[in-house]
Amino acid sequence: MSEDQANQMTEARSAELQQQWHGWGSPVGIGVGLFCLGAGAGAVLIGIAAIASMGAMFT
Structure with a gap:
């Protein structure tokens, strides 16, 4: 395997991991969802x- 092919495979794997990590399943996305x-x-x-206190005012 040439160095160029190895670099392409590494870049493809890196891009795949970035796509999996970003989005709602990422720690940031989970934090936003929980917030x-x-x-x-x-x-x-x-x-x-507020509703309970308004009810108490009229009793």
Whole structure:
């Protein structure tokens, strides 16, 4: 195998690994997903607390 062929194989393997690593399955993508889930859950809890406190004002 020539050096040129070896370089092409290495570049192809590197490109394949980059495609697998980037995206929603990457640590950054998972972190963003978890943050969004947490922010959504926090918004729901704040909404529930606001509704409950408004109900308490009218009793």
